[in-house]
Amino acid sequence: MPLDPGRNWLAAGITGIPRLREWDAVATVAAAGNPGDEAEFLALPDGRVVVEGGTTTIDVGSIAAGLEGMIEAPYRAVAVRREGLWAVGARRIEVSRFEPDPGGDDLELTWNGISLAVVADGVPVGASRASALERIARERERGSYAAHAHRLEGDLWEILVLPL
16 A cells, blocks of 8 residues: 555654654673663762662673763763673763752752742642752743752752743
């Protein structure tokens, strides 16, 4: 059956619209591990490599070394061991230190042009809890926005600000 361009023109591969890029850097790295091993880690601005959410027996430092020169810290990476090599993808992140400490581990902020909504660890809270994140978001976005911050360690937070 021939392809009807009037009906199927948005099918993948027909429009020429590329997929969005998921990674800022990708590499294969020779390092110890077993097939099927996986690791998620962060490279912080001070050069430390941290496994988020626990510990692992995998040497993520040697995997991160395979990304050296391809991407600058800070970044978040995912590595999967396949047949003798690690496949690793990394994406840059933005980090900031918050003063005063807002407490909690996750902050969400939404400004719709009229009101500000703040949620800390899934619970609505007063706007003063997110004053540092609000200041950063207002500097970037003049209109409506959504901002999210996730505590990495201590007063260091990963932040993301998007226009609405």
